Amino acid sequence: MTYKVIQVPDTARQLEQLGTKEKFWFEDEHRQLHLFKVARDNTGEDWAEKISAELCEALGLPHADYELAEHEGRRGVLTPRFHPEGGRLVFGNELLSFVVAEYETAPRHRRVHHTLGRVLAMLEAGNVGPPLGWDVASGLVSGESVFVGYLMLDTLIGNQDRHDQNWGVLLLDGGVHLQPTYDHASSLGRLLSDEACALRLASKDANQSVAHYVTRARSALYPPSGTKTMLTLDAFEAAARRNPKAATYWLERLASLEDDVMTNIIDQVPDSRMGAASKDFAFQMLRLNKSRLLDKK
Template sequence: MPEQFPLIEVPLDAPEADEDLGTKEKFWFRHHDLGRCLFKKARPNTGEDWAEKIAAELCELLGLPHADYELAVYNDENGIISPSFLPSQKGGILTLGNEVLARIVSNYPQDSKDLSQHTIDNVFNAIGDASVNLPIDWTPPERISYATETFVGYLLLDAWIGNSDRHHENWAFISLQEKIYLAPTYDHASCLGRNEPDSKRKSRLTTKDAGFSVQAYVEKCNSALYARVGDKKTLKTFNAFCEAQQRHPDAARVWLNNLARVSSNDTLELFECIPSNRISQTAIEFAQKILELNQTKLLDTLV
């Protein structure tokens, strides 16, 4: 049995400042080894903590730049902590995707009423600006030279893990010393079927009804990206990656080759590092099946 991931106890007097972004209860605090960290409470029976941790470890297997996450406990409540990925040097500023797009897309909405301008083309145009550099202190794989090529990897990750939350605040730029960098990928808790109750997971794993199978489940996974302005529905995560693949086929091939090197044993070992009181065996089997099915479908595009 692999050694379990470390569990960080957050002191009761740790909170320094609340974080308003997003819907989860969270606060910033300073950890003696990790520096400035964000604690995010995991809502009961949602799997938000283990999903975030596993997603970060899967990023590591793919070679993607990513926010780090550690399992944590605060006031007897489960959660996750993430060290700030802003450079410690004074002046590092995070600019979220909605702010980026508002500068270059006419009448880009700042609310959630109509986000159909959050299109693949608008996002790639923004990231493709010549001033946007690769993520800070990240060594890219061979043949990955641009921020756009890196973002192709983010979309491959989304399609692999079933991340439905790549909305316009879940990608960003970092400004530092008059330079702009793509932020590492972050905030992946909406993945791997982590919110499904075990009863439904078990049914999907064993059913002979194709419409209720795990395969049917993964095929319904929507991204938060649109194909065209005015569309009523977002792209599926797989189709969002395919759109990126059409625009940057060489980069897609790099990330697909990295994915091809990941085995089911590699991913199972990660799940076995999660304490059993945080994830059930059924949840592991369900998540493993999601990864297997999505990996196969993605690798079928490798030509």
């Protein structure tokens, strides 16, 4: 069984300006608003997004839904709008600009004020609740606690794009809620060709191995000082020290994620979109990153 691929109609649409990737909004036959995101040529951005969403579902992480899609022969993913009418999304860059005067003038990918500590402190000080629909019976009742899970996910999939517009809050009826996690296209080796994956899987050179590859993933979050972003695992570890209860909860969820579940999630991507070596490489990434995370439990 493979994931369905939705054919996006060539209907009236509105371009989305946020972000660097080509995308547009359109209404389906039920007048529900969806966003189509184009996968750039020679990348696996579409399957990385789909696999990551399915992993979120398996882990119980609040997330945007994604389906593989195609529009006029171009590959991509389709996601329904995940915030309700009347709600306003506020992204991290806007939030941080309230506390750092020079924030918005900093270069887009060199915003050293986008620190992990500042993000977590803002979620805590702002009394940001968990995403809408979150089951507080889990024992995690704050947006900060759920964000720790996002950082675990980033480590698991090697997501290097948790920048200041890839997290935020929802303002609705006087309440403030963390947004579900979204935009995971920069993960799972999506820039490597199938041939490159095969070479790395077979290489005897330790520097070309999957085990070495996974240790290099960097978050778009900065440490308290310095000009280099944190490694994804370091970001999770720092958040875990701040909120050990949340970290324990998410690591327990990860421990219950079996290899066959991960394999099944990957294998359902059509072979025409993701080759066998790329699938094996993605699975090995997940297996190794899961082990690296659980070593910290």
